[in-house]
Amino acid sequence: MTAPTAGDRLLRATEFLDHDSDAVQALVHRVLPDGGRGMSDIERARALYYEVRDGIHYEVYGADLSREGLKASSVIERGMGFCVHKSIVYAAAMRAVGVPSRLYYGDVRNHLASPKLEELMGGRVFTFHSLTTLLLEGKWVKVTPVFNALLCRLYKIKPLEFDGRGDSMYHPYDEEGRRHMEFIRSHGEFDDFPYDLVVGGIRRAHPRLFESRDTTARGSLVADATGQDIPA
Template sequence: MSVQAVNADLSHADLLKPTEFLDHDSDAVRDFVREALPDGGQGMTDVERACALYYAVRDGIHYEVYGADLSRDGLKASSTIERGLGFCVHKSIVYAAAVRAVGIPSRIYYGDVRNHLASPRLEELMGGNVFTYHSLTSVFLGGKWVRATPVFNKVLCKLYRIRPLDFDGRNDSMYHPYDEEGRRHMEFLREHGEFDDVPYDRVVDGIRTNHPGLFASRHTTARGSLVADAQGDPS
């Protein structure tokens, strides 16, 4: 299936299929879903399944911008699960694949954001505080599309003094505009759209073009640690 924007009027059946990146027919994704949903989620509603999988992705896969694999293989949901870490682009793919595995249609969202709380090192590598192709997931629940952001895990949020984003399956879960101390955190600037699968060249080339300093090689971001950044460790 070719990658299409949502205005292509794809059916919900199309938005349940495994794709190159949302490979929920893989053992890694199946095992991840099985662990998150005891007894396969029997007796649970779609909303309950979607929420359980949201927290499994948010807190079960560490959020890390540094040392990220942006190759085609590295962006597959199965690859991120096996590595156990990734940033918004990776984690949104995992969530989209996981909910499709239990019969919930999903799409991938991309947009540009301004992060007012990025560390000095990350801002230097990114060339400022505007991050392009930030990603989250749209899921179809209760007869409507809702947006979910299973990105910053609880441990990282605590270090950065950001309230973790919850998801109730009924309302959009996107970055709060302020952190726990009232400082500006995430500001959405521009939408690139929602897609049935990852528009790989558009996303990766877009990130590389706008943030060349972030890359250590063509498909790998610079070495480092967001935990170390939060603790003020220059190494």
């Protein structure tokens, strides 16, 4: 019997990257009805990138950080989450179409958070910011399908694009030339979501962010930006 390769391992369904679930399969089918037949892996990756970036609303408030709530299927069904949630969905979707994926975590300094969010986070350093890494055309690339276009407009941040060949990480400056986000520490890459490491790390670093053990404080990033709730 041939030993499984690293690529085989990074295509498996896992507890959190549950791409064999109905919810993940439905998302992929909606974007690629025939599974992307005739498309390259890069074309599939780009199509699913924009679906996750803009189809799942980015929201830090009211986020479910339970084990069940962090499964890709649960995030899709809820239709919202922040970087940790959305990166899980994208990694699962890419495995569903045969592209090896992993999850990457790093601490970032965010210069454009709202005063309310800064207070809850205890400053401008956000721990365990998440993105996805993909193996495309023999090269690993970092991909961040996180901040959706609506919030980019409200916060005057350039939407992050992905061409399928180069790393897609947060632009360092916003539309007005102000610094937006910089990576200051890496926690590495993982084959599945390291629940205790990431959720435990966020709880320790940002205790005021949590309303309960598994749920972040109530609020709305749209409301923070505009002073009123606007549908996502």
